[in-house]
Amino acid sequence: MVFIGMDHGTTGISFCIMSDDGEVLDVFKLGREESKKGLVSATEEITKRVDLDSVKLMAITYAMGDGINQILPTDKVEDRGILSIDGAGKVTGGGTSVFSELESLDIDSIMIPGLHKDSNSLNELFRAAYSHQASPEKVSICYNGLKETGWSNFIVADISSNSVDILIENGKIKGAMDACLGAMGVVHGPIDLKMIRDIDEGKSSANDCFSHAGAIKIAGISGKVANVKDVLLEKYRNGDEKAKLAIDTLIMTVAMEIAGLDVICENEIEGIVLTGSIGSAIEPFNFEDEINKYFKNKYHLKVISKESGAIGAAQIAMDVYNGKEEILGIEVNIS
Structure with a gap:
């Protein structure tokens, strides 16, 4: 039994494969440009490392994550959990292609939200001051920090x-x-x-x-x-x-x-x-x-590890699978 965490980073998309006792089995990264051009495949890289039947849950981060404020099943999230990709740095399309691959896999997955004005978990002063504070992988980074x-x-x-x-x-x-x-x-x-x-x-x-x-x-x-x-x-x-x-x-x-x-x-x-x-x-x-x-x-x-985004996402996947109802104050809603 294993869990997968995905970090939608600026320069590439990282994955962590974790055993059910919390051991990091592997971490690998796909370049954005290579993903967009079809030179690398998330599906191929995952399947050559792990049997998909052994994956119990995968936690995904994507773009700004400003369209959701709870941890939700991926198939219940509209528009991939974002309001817009405009004004958020350079867009290459690499992350989008990887997300599409992950959607086609027969793996249960959840999406981690970003931190923004509609995040009920945050202090109201921060929500009042800033429309957006952090993208979803920052949540998984914080979770890895807490665990470490x-x-x-x-x-x-x-x-x-x-x-x-x-x-x-x-x-x-x-x-x-x-x-x-x-x-x-x-x-x-x-x-x-x-x-x-x-x-x-x-x-x-x-x-x-x-x-x-x-x-x-x-x-x-x-x-x-x-x-x-x-x-x-x-x-x-x-x-x-x-x-x-x-x-x-x-x-x-x-x-x-x-x-x-x-x-x-x-x-x-x-x-x-x-x-x-x-x-x-x-x-x-x-x-x-x-x-x-x-x-x-x-x-x-x-x-802590520079791969803390992917590692923390895998830790979130494992803890949510085992029944945790909130992550750093963010509600888990997978019912």
């Missing part, structure tokens, strides 16, 4: 193509800061005054600004989303001053966002969970050490 640490009051910092920081209080997600609001990621970041002017003057779309507002803006790097992180890190490794400034700025904005979430937590923060391809990095810089320069050992820092 056992903490009830903590902040998850997921730093990768985008940066999203999430506050968990009393074991429930209180709220989050989305990539377009505060901290920079490698690719995405907040839209500032210059970008607003460029949008108003017709020089760029809001989505294009958002998709070039991360560290790559400072480093002067452009290209495919799947490649720019490696270019940035190689430049940093070679001593490029703009790349170093870009990484240092990214880390500073993440530190500010974490500190802001700490301020509004009514309980004492037990620690900070770091994840994502940058948040878990140990070279060419150690992200944990670099961000701790701001925190000065105030927090206990815990680095």
